[in-house]
Amino acid sequence: MGGGKTILVPTFTPETVAELVYKHKPSFVVGVPTLYDALSRNPKFCKADLSCLRGTFSGADTLPRTVKERFEEVVKKRGGTVQLLEGYGLTEAVTAIMSMPLNQYREGSIGVPFPDMLAKIVRLGTTEETPCGEEGEICVSGPAVMMGYLDQPQETADTLRKHPDGRIWLHTGDIGTMDEDGFFYFKLRQKRMIKSSGMNVYPAQVEDILYRHPDVQEACVIGVPDEAQVQRVKGFVVLKDTKKASPEMEKQLINFCQEHLIKWSCPREIEFRDSLPKTLVGKVAFNVLEQEEIAKLKTAGKFTGN
DSSP, X not given: OOSOOOOOOSSOOHHHHHHHHHHHOOSEEEEOHHHHHHHTTOTTGGGSOOTTXXXXXXXXXXXXXXXXXXXXXXXXXXXXXXXXXXXXXXGGGTEXXXXXXXXXXXXXXXXXXXXXXXXXXXXXXXXXXXXXXXXXXXEEESTTSOSOOTTOHHHHHHHEXXXXXXXXXXXEEEEEEEOTTSOEEEEEEGGGOEEETTEEEOHHHHHHHHHHSTTEEEEEEEEEEETTTEEEEEEEEEESSGGGOSHHHHHHHHHHHHHHSOGGGSOSEEEEOSSOOBOTTSOBOHHHHHHHHHHHHHHTTOOOOO
């Protein structure tokens, strides 16, 4: 529509994307945080002329500050000037529906809605809009919103709701806030919220701290069912040097979290992996890790839920 060329990536790997950037010199790159993390360490990408880049956008998951800074440092060294900005979208609204404008940056913001799209924050389980700065569920309305889930009338009715303004709003299941200028901030998927000892734990906050540790390459945090705490916080970590994996390193990382986080947000245990499971677009598949932990508990006779 804008007269531009789209470079398709049939088989997604960081190596493939790095090769395409090196060869075709695109103006814009859109991807997930793990892509940008991998690109900043990819030899081919680090040798490319990156002065071609006019915009780079990250979505589908929270962008760790260290990943953003490392990517921008590589771009600067290779002749580029762009910042790595965040956007937001979901399958039920034809992927991207808002992003940070190219000429602005606000720490942690996913930006403002695209033309013709509306967004607001409502209190959980209601259609009542929250005051600016108060957490709630992100709702969106406009032509990009789906008609419904195929052959799932109840799920459709739960997700697409008519609000007092007469519009149909998509309840995303994502927790966020909006500031006084209309910029939105994504916190987490409601389903990812960890309830530990009666307190809410935000996995992205814990992951961000783990990413700051100089030995950590990748991190994912989940809640594991626990009789005493309802859920206990567990971290999965890929080290830059996998030979450093040890009980001592686990203790070091837990202590590092305790220095920067409140008590109940800190991981009770950390498991080292050579790699983390990924979705088809390269996002860390936290739900796979959750299913693995539940399977372990069931085998041990310590979990009887679904």
